[in-house]
Amino acid sequence: MTEYADRVRVAEAAARAGADVAAGGFRTGIAIEEKGQKTDVVTQADRDAQRAVIEHIRQEFPDDAIVGEEDDELKAVPESGPVWVIDPIDGTNNYVRDIPVWVTSVAAVVDGEPVAAANAMPALGDYYTAGPDGAFLNGNELAVSEKTDLDRFVICPTIWWDYDRRDEYSRACEVIVERFGDMRRFGCAQAVLGMVAAGSLEATITNVEVNPWDTVAGVYLVRQAGGTVTDLEGERWTHESQGLVASNGTRHDAVLEAAQEIEQIRTA
Structure with a gap:
C-alpha cells in the first residue's frame, strides 16, 4: 500500500497548514457570521484555513477533486477517482466560544474509499493521522478501547x-x-x-x-x-x-x- 504514502504525507501537511492558519484567529475575538441558523456559524478563519489546505494539496495533486465545507468546493464525494475531503474548522461553535476542541480535517479518498486522513487539533497539541499502516496520535499508534462491559x-x-x-x-x-x-x-x-x-x-x-x-x-x-x-x-x-x-x-x-x-x- 505504499502507493498511498504520498497522500498520507500530504494529508498531514495540509491539515497542519490549515490548522496553523485557524490557530492564528483562535481566541482573538474574530467576527462571527451565521450561515442560516443561529447555531450554524462561520468565520473568516474557516475560509482562510480552507484556502491554505487547498493550496497545499494543489502543489502535489493539482488535478484531484476537492470536497469542502466552505466556499464553492464540491459538496459530495465522487464515486470514482481521487478526491480530498476537507473541513477547515470542524467545531466552529467551539472555536468561536474559545473552547479548544476543534479540528482541521483532511482525508484522501480513492474510488469512494479513504486511504489517508489527518485531523489536526492545534489548540490541544494533538495531531491524528491514518494510513494503510494504522492510525496514530502524535506519532504513537492508536487502538480502540477493549472494554466489553x-x-x-x-x-x-x-x-x-x-x-x-x-x-x-x-x-x-x-x-x-x-x-x-x-x-x-x-x-x-x-x-x-x-x-x-x-x-x-x-x-x-x-x-x-x-x-x-x-x-x-x-x-x-x-x-x-x-x-x-x-x-x-x-x-x-x-x-x-x-x-x-x-x-x-x-x-x-x-x-x-x-x-x-x-x-x-x-x-x-
Missing part, C-alpha cells in the same frame, strides 16, 4: 439535531444514559471519532444525515485503529450513509440498537 462504556451523541428534531436529540441522550455507563458531548464530530480511535470513548452515535467533511477522516481513523463503523442498519458505513455508529467493536450490536431507538422516533 456496557456499564463501563462512555458514549457520545454526535452531529447536530436541528430545532425541529430535538425529540431525537433528547432520545439519544436518554438511551445512552439508560443503557451505558456515561455520556459525553464535545460539539466536534471529527474530535469525537478520534477519541473513539484512541480508546478514550467506546462509541459515538447519530441518526442524522452526516456531511463527508465531518466524518470521513474520523471514520478512517476508527477503522485503522481496529474499530467498527456502520450505518443504522448495521451495514458498513460509507460517505453516503444515513446516520453513523462508530464503536470499539466489542459490543457494536448494543450500540447499534441504541442508535436505532433514536431513529424510531423520526420514523414513527
Whole structure:
C-alpha cells in the first residue's frame, strides 16, 4: 500500500497548514457570521484555513477533486477517482466560544474509499493521522478501547439535531444514559471519532444525515485503529450513509440498537 504514502504525507501537511492558519484567529475575538441558523456559524478563519489546505494539496495533486465545507468546493464525494475531503474548522461553535476542541480535517479518498486522513487539533497539541499502516496520535499508534462491559462504556451523541428534531436529540441522550455507563458531548464530530480511535470513548452515535467533511477522516481513523463503523442498519458505513455508529467493536450490536431507538422516533 505504499502507493498511498504520498497522500498520507500530504494529508498531514495540509491539515497542519490549515490548522496553523485557524490557530492564528483562535481566541482573538474574530467576527462571527451565521450561515442560516443561529447555531450554524462561520468565520473568516474557516475560509482562510480552507484556502491554505487547498493550496497545499494543489502543489502535489493539482488535478484531484476537492470536497469542502466552505466556499464553492464540491459538496459530495465522487464515486470514482481521487478526491480530498476537507473541513477547515470542524467545531466552529467551539472555536468561536474559545473552547479548544476543534479540528482541521483532511482525508484522501480513492474510488469512494479513504486511504489517508489527518485531523489536526492545534489548540490541544494533538495531531491524528491514518494510513494503510494504522492510525496514530502524535506519532504513537492508536487502538480502540477493549472494554466489553456496557456499564463501563462512555458514549457520545454526535452531529447536530436541528430545532425541529430535538425529540431525537433528547432520545439519544436518554438511551445512552439508560443503557451505558456515561455520556459525553464535545460539539466536534471529527474530535469525537478520534477519541473513539484512541480508546478514550467506546462509541459515538447519530441518526442524522452526516456531511463527508465531518466524518470521513474520523471514520478512517476508527477503522485503522481496529474499530467498527456502520450505518443504522448495521451495514458498513460509507460517505453516503444515513446516520453513523462508530464503536470499539466489542459490543457494536448494543450500540447499534441504541442508535436505532433514536431513529424510531423520526420514523414513527
